[in-house]
Each structure stands twice: as C-alpha cells, then as structure tokens.
Amino acid sequence: MxxxxxxxxxxxxxxxxxxxxxxxxxxxxxxxxxxxxxxxxxxxxxxxxxxxxxxxLHPKRVVCMFIYFFYFFWQMIKANIDVAWRVIHPKMPINPGIVHVKTKMKSDFGKLMVANSITLTPGTLTLEVLGDDMLIHWIDVKATDVETASKMIPGVFEKCLKEFLE
Amino acid sequence: MLTIIGWIMIYIGATFLFLGALGIFRFPDVYNRLQAGTKCTTLGAFSSIVGVGLVHPAWLPKTLLIAFFILLTNPISSHALGRASYKSGVKLWEGSVIDKCKEFEECQKKEEEQE
Amino acid sequence: MSTLVLYLALAMAILMLVGAFVVVVTKDLLVAVIASAVVDLVLAILFYILQAPDVAITQASIGAGLTTAIFVVVVRKTKRFEDD
Amino acid sequence: MNWIIVLGLIALGTVLTILRTALGPTAPDRVVAVDSMTTITTALLVLLGLLMDRYIYLDISLVYAALAFIATLAIARYLEGGV
Known part of the structure; x- marks a missing residue:
C-alpha cells in the first residue's frame, strides 16, 4: 500500500x-x-x-486500462444490437433465467467494476453479489452449471481487470 | 467532417433510445424490461451526448463528463432495482428457464410487519 | 425551429397531465410518489424549454432527488395503501 | 429536418415510458420506466442545449445525471424493506 x-x-x-x-x-x-x-x-x-x-499511474496499468475500455465498448455495442434485435423481432426470441457464477476478484472496487461490466454487456444483468458469488439474470440462457457460466460471462473481463486493479 | 460524424452519432443514439423505450413497453416481466431499459438507454444517451460534443467541439469536455456519469450511475441503479424487485417478491416470467436465486437465503423476502 | 420547440412543450404538458392524473387516481401511495417524480421531471423540461435555466436547475435538483426521497421516507413511516 | 426526426424519436420513446408508468402492473415496473425516462431526459436536455445553442444548459443536464439516481436508489431501498 x-x-x-x-x-x-x-x-x-x-x-x-x-x-x-x-x-x-x-x-x-x-x-x-x-x-x-x-x-x-x-x-x-x-x-x-x-x-x-x-x-x-504505472504505464502498464494505464495501457491495460485503455485496452479494457476499447474491449468494453465493443462488447457494449454488440450487446445493444443484440437487445435491439430482440426488441424489434415480432416474436421476441427471449429465453430468460437466473444463473449463478463465481468471481475471482478480491477487492470491493474490483467487484463493482466486474458487476457494472456484466450489466452493460450482452444479455446479462447482475442481481446480487454475495462475497464470491454473483447471481445474474441472463436473457438467453446457454449454460446452467456454475463452471461453464463463470467461463462465459465474467471470464474475459476479469483477466484484464486483474492486471490494472490488483 | 466532425459535424457529420456527430450527427450520425446523434441519429444512432436517438434510435437506440427509442428502441429501449419500445423494449420497456413490450417485454413481459420486470427483469427483461430492466435489460432493455439499461443497455439501450445507456448506449443511446452516451452516443447522442458525445455526438453533441462532436458537433460543437468547444463543449466536448463537459459532454464527456455527463456521459461518464451516465455510464457510471446507470448500472448501479439498475442493479439496485433488480435486487429490490426480487426481494419484494416479483415473480419471473413463466417462460423462464432456471432460477438459481432460490438456493440462496439472502435473496428471499424478509417477513416483517408493515404496521 | 421555434414552432418545433413549441410543439415539444405542448407534448410535455400533455405528458405532465397524464402523470398528474395517475397521482390523483391511484390507491397505492408508492405509485403516487413515482408518478409525482415523473411530473417533477417533465416540469423541469418545461422550465428548460421556456428558457429559465436557473429555475430548471433548482427544480431538477430538488424535485428529482430530494422530494422523492423524503416522500419515500414518509410512506415508510406511515402506510402504503390508501383506505377506501 | 434533422431535428424533427431526432426529437420525434425521443418524444415517442418518452410517450412509451409514460404509458408503461401509467399501466405497469407492479410498482417495480413503474420504477424501471421512470429510471429509463430519466436517462432519456438527460439526453434530451443535451440535445435541446445544442438546438438553442446555449452552453449553460449543459449544467442542468449534469446536475440531472448526477442526482436523479438518488430517487431510484431511495425507492429501491424501500422495496427491499429498509430505508
């Protein structure tokens, strides 16, 4: 510190x-x-x-933060096109459910960033954070067990966030 | 040139704002409405506000600050709303696949007297 | 351009009437609080369109944040549903 | 022409959220509608600032973006069971 x-x-x-x-x-x-x-x-x-x-303000952290932001924006645009397509489709192809994932972040700020990123990316919305466990509402459920869902939802964000936060 | 890019961004933003409102009107339950309301309106507001900044380059710092506030506060309020509506006992849509929340005690509604 | 802004002000006034109607009709006081937040919101836009930015800034900060929070605390302290 | 399309789309969106606020079966539905209406309104205020060409109008939008979610948080705390 x-x-x-x-x-x-x-x-x-x-x-x-x-x-x-x-x-x-x-x-x-x-x-x-x-x-x-x-x-x-x-x-x-x-x-x-x-x-x-x-x-x-270490250079490595700053570079990683920029990469994270660009990746995040790309994911956000994809998420919006996805949700917009579901909205204007006449039959509304949704398949919602609540799944349970585990996060690897330790600090509170890291958990906040992961939860916010999950909320803004394709079809997922953080409902509850309890220690390491996160409950996520998914608009199109693809995997229901904990390991696969943890790999699919927060996996990529955590790699880069761990670099510049912890 | 910047003006044209700015106007394109404003158009994209207005379209997404409209689609988000349409999603809120059409989707069947609170959680799906929250999905549409958070994602589409966040990107729509972000895009149109930064577009205004590009049309009028002297305004760019303040518009970036407004967009940053929206990007920071919108997911937090939607998360609080989702948790509150689960705890206050709103049911999921009947077409839902799975509900892992039932396994956790903290998610359930606390029984208490209202008087 | 000014006629466009005028039409927008008209639309906002009609929306405000819809919100006020919900406030009067409903029996659930929490819904009334939410609808009065909508009325405050649209009132701030109306002040803004009528070129009174200082009034609009006060209306936005008091009406959006403070009034709703205080009303929610009041509903919590008393009761939520109105008697018939 | 530009302004008619943009403001028309945003006004239609506001009408839809108001309808959801008036119709919505439960209280959380209405709060969701009001919350996204707040975001739409923030964007609308910035756009009107561009239309009228006044720099000071951005301040109102800034105050709105920073303060409006306090109301949402208060109502969410109430629905959870504590203020």
Whole structure:
C-alpha cells in the first residue's frame, strides 16, 4: 500500500483533472482556484479515496486500462444490437433465467467494476453479489452449471481487470 | 467532417433510445424490461451526448463528463432495482428457464410487519 | 425551429397531465410518489424549454432527488395503501 | 429536418415510458420506466442545449445525471424493506 504523500498527490491530481473537465477553461484565476480546492479536498479525503496512491499511474496499468475500455465498448455495442434485435423481432426470441457464477476478484472496487461490466454487456444483468458469488439474470440462457457460466460471462473481463486493479 | 460524424452519432443514439423505450413497453416481466431499459438507454444517451460534443467541439469536455456519469450511475441503479424487485417478491416470467436465486437465503423476502 | 420547440412543450404538458392524473387516481401511495417524480421531471423540461435555466436547475435538483426521497421516507413511516 | 426526426424519436420513446408508468402492473415496473425516462431526459436536455445553442444548459443536464439516481436508489431501498 502506498504512502500518505503518494495517496495525497494522486487524489489532488484526479480532483484537479475533474475541475478542468468541469470548467474547461485555462484562465489563470480559475486554475489557481481549482488547485486550491483540489488540495483542500485531497487533504480531507485521501485516506478513503485510494489505497495505492500514485502506483495507479504505472504505464502498464494505464495501457491495460485503455485496452479494457476499447474491449468494453465493443462488447457494449454488440450487446445493444443484440437487445435491439430482440426488441424489434415480432416474436421476441427471449429465453430468460437466473444463473449463478463465481468471481475471482478480491477487492470491493474490483467487484463493482466486474458487476457494472456484466450489466452493460450482452444479455446479462447482475442481481446480487454475495462475497464470491454473483447471481445474474441472463436473457438467453446457454449454460446452467456454475463452471461453464463463470467461463462465459465474467471470464474475459476479469483477466484484464486483474492486471490494472490488483 | 466532425459535424457529420456527430450527427450520425446523434441519429444512432436517438434510435437506440427509442428502441429501449419500445423494449420497456413490450417485454413481459420486470427483469427483461430492466435489460432493455439499461443497455439501450445507456448506449443511446452516451452516443447522442458525445455526438453533441462532436458537433460543437468547444463543449466536448463537459459532454464527456455527463456521459461518464451516465455510464457510471446507470448500472448501479439498475442493479439496485433488480435486487429490490426480487426481494419484494416479483415473480419471473413463466417462460423462464432456471432460477438459481432460490438456493440462496439472502435473496428471499424478509417477513416483517408493515404496521 | 421555434414552432418545433413549441410543439415539444405542448407534448410535455400533455405528458405532465397524464402523470398528474395517475397521482390523483391511484390507491397505492408508492405509485403516487413515482408518478409525482415523473411530473417533477417533465416540469423541469418545461422550465428548460421556456428558457429559465436557473429555475430548471433548482427544480431538477430538488424535485428529482430530494422530494422523492423524503416522500419515500414518509410512506415508510406511515402506510402504503390508501383506505377506501 | 434533422431535428424533427431526432426529437420525434425521443418524444415517442418518452410517450412509451409514460404509458408503461401509467399501466405497469407492479410498482417495480413503474420504477424501471421512470429510471429509463430519466436517462432519456438527460439526453434530451443535451440535445435541446445544442438546438438553442446555449452552453449553460449543459449544467442542468449534469446536475440531472448526477442526482436523479438518488430517487431510484431511495425507492429501491424501500422495496427491499429498509430505508
């Protein structure tokens, strides 16, 4: 786990980037005000905001995050075309059910990211997370036992998420 | 050039928003409605908002921020809704294949007095 | 273009009437809370179309988040179904 | 012409979600409809900001995107059995 200083710097950096996105101007006064507010916010919240600090910005992690985002967008577009086809088909070819999968992620943030990714990708929706177990509503059930379903639903996401989160 | 790409994205987004609403109207039970309502409206809103940012490039940072908020909060609220509707005892559609939730105690509705 | 916005405002006003009708008719108070959230939502769009952005921002933040949460707490503390 | 098609599609979608809110058999159905109507509305506000060409209108949409899911979360907590 990172030291206090690196946690503080990381939080201040993220807050300042958020300020830049919100104001989207490079006026000197706004930049100074944003820097002061970012430092104040970071001084109060850096213990809760992050656990690793500046280690989050390691190049390997950043590259992996970009790959993850592109893969995620591709999956999301596929999911939408799939659901849209089911919606406009006159007979509605759905085959829904609730299946049970296991996740390998340990940290809470990792579980949140996996659950959100599952929700936005083809035909699946996270209903409940209990420790390692996830209950997932699947609009077109293909496998009902735990191992096959775990390989089909969260498998690919976990590989890349494990790289940059844990 | 950017304007044309932006307009194409706005068209795609509006179409997906409409399809999501149609899915909410047509599908048979809460969970399937949640599927259509989450996926189609998230991509539709994301695409049309970023499209506005591309048509008007000075607005791009703020539109990206709005799109990011939507991408972050929409799955969370749909997850909370799905769990709440299972716990409050909404049945699955009769054509459903399997229901593993019955094996877990935490999913079941807690019996309590309402008074 | 302005006529287009005018038609949109008309459609939103009709939707608001539908939401208010549901609020009045229903016996389930939770449904009434949900429908009043819809009325707040459409009212914010109407303020926005009529070019009052500050009023719309207040209506959005109070009406969307706070009012619904407080009404839900009230329904929880009292009872959910209305007597005949 | 562009605007008629885009706003027409979005208005039709809003009408469908309102119908589901008025008809929906159980309370969770209505909440689902209201939740996706909130998302549609956020997109509609950004598009109207482009139509009227005002930068400040994006702020309303930002507030909406950040705050509107509090209502959904409150109702979901109520349905689960605790506030």
């Amino acid at each position: 990172g030291s206090r200083l690196s946690k503080f710097l990381y939080t201040a950096l993220v807050m300042f980037l958020l300020w830049l996105l919100l104001t989207s101007s490079f006026n000197v006064q706004e930049l100074v005000a944003g820097a002061i507010i970012a430092i104040l916010v970071a001084a109060f919240t850096h213990e809760r905001f992050t656990k690793k600090g500046l280690a989050n």
